[in-house]
Amino acid sequence: MSGAESGSARPREGILCGSGQSGAALLTVLVVLTVLGIAVTILMDRSRGDIRPWARELENAQALYAAESGIAFQLYLERFSDSTEPAFGKGAEAEVEAAAGGNPDPFLGGAKALTDTFSYHLDTLRAVPEVRVDRARAYLDITSKGRYRNAEATVTARFGKALDDSVFGPALTLDNAEPLESISANQVIGAIRMRTPSPGIPNAPWPQGFTTSAYTAAFSDKRYGALESALQKKLGEQGGEGGNGNFTRTDPPVFAKGGDLFFPLGRVELVNHDDEPWVLKGPGRILCDGEIRLKGLIRLENIQLLSGKDITFEDSVTGDGISAFARGSIYFHNRCNLGIEAVAGKDIVLRDRCQTHLGSVLLSVGNRHLTKGADTVNAIRIVNEAVARGFLIAGGANGRVALATQANIVEGVVIAAAVWLSGEVRGPVLTSKLLCEGTNKRNCLGTGRINRNLLPANFVQPLELGPQDRRLYVFKLMEWKRT
């Protein structure tokens, strides 16, 4: 019995504490420890992950505010500085230092002391943002880059001038001695201002010394002159590209460090035959002596085009921040949709459901470079269901704006020596002659409509249009982009 008992005890002993069991508890502990370790690591990692966002949030917010502060300060300089091109930051300081003969102390040897400093009074540790101003456009574009610790923010703002209601308040300003033929009650919504009052039409008083042509001449001359001299200067420089420029989506233009690509003797084509859109981002300038043609699904951002002849936009070209200058004409065909400042020596034609964005400027300045011939008229023509927004200015004695059919619409301001309206203008019209079907001798509106009340409340005018005393300006924000 005892032998049997002892015999039966041995195997149990072997099971419970044999070599297979030794370290089982240790193994369990290690497993538990590992699980705990993993749990703690996950928790800590999650917490650490939470720390980063708020630190980042603060840095991003301050970087953004630094960028905004740069824009606020630049606007202050634009308004009150004695300089015509005020700037601040490292570039401006280096300039002042150079003017002072390398002596940074303006009191010791400064020929030109730095009077405007950006420095924060409340915290001297904050960095000065980098601010860049684009003065080549009709509106003021300011880009400011702010930094704080590891964060960086860029703000791009576009400013215009508050619309001068003494000039653009009435719906129709008729600057000639002829009376206006009778119009129906709903054709002109808003006040009418004429040099010669017409019977049965209430007339607003004429402002002292105001003429439409003089008001626009300074603006159109300045815009054309600046762009023409930029084109001439660049084409005369060394280092241009030879021949023509033919670019596609797979072979896009590469802008050099200065941002310019110029063809002194050639023409330029940017064509996209694919269904995929081609986005061409600036800042960059393409200049050539010949014509420029853009065709296909192309989106342009912050690109400037300057041509010695014509510029043509065809087939769904879109974009914003575009600037186009042509000594000849500028054409828009087939559903193009652009935010553009276009300056042409001859005509600007917007057709086939093309549209321009609010804030665009179409400026036709007149026959300056072409040989004077029979066709001396320069015109902005809106045809085939096209919609033009912004300012349409046809300068010179023969400048015309024409809305071909009742389907054509202008949302903005029309200024020209002569205006032919078949469609609707949702904004004011300033002209010396109002023409209609069958005559070009008398003031008549035909089927045209003018509704001043439909002009958007935040509509602004270019800075160089009208009086130039910036201290009297009210800068108005047009666009605000954050990156």
Add this chain to the structure above:
Amino acid sequence: MSVQRRFAALTSAQRGFTILEIVVALTVLSAGSSVLWYGLRSSAKMDRLNRLHHAAVTAARSDLEALRTRTKTGIHDTSYLAIGAGADSLLVIRRVMDSARIVNSLEELVLDDKLSPKELRKPLEVRVSVFRAPSEVAAEMLEKAESTAAGFGNEDDAGDPGGGPGRPLAALILKLPEYRWY
């Protein structure tokens, strides 16, 4: 006998080894539990701190954003308590580089044609600092902040922590143009 002997045989064969294992196991488990407890606690603390910082940044931003609709003359120094995270409030202190501070900081005054210092045309500079204010001392902190804000040109104009108690949870500076943006 048989049961007792078997148990005795069992315990005698495992004695020492099992106890050592149990001791090690208990030690390691307690250490692990401590680490886990510490991890959980610090995680919760960190989470609370995160929420507090987030609330502080939001409070600072909302104070600055609210200034955009005001005129230059309507923006002044102020301090107030804002809702924080959990039981803690937030003490928001706004300092403005107003005309009094500007004139006080200038060594030389340059006047314009209207005999106003040119420096006053510059964009208004505003700093908002947000501090943690535990509920039991929040009122006292607010009172202290208000009494500090009454003067100008004092030491805390030089920079952070901006006259507030201790280090701010968030501090933001913005130069506001004199006309409204939006």
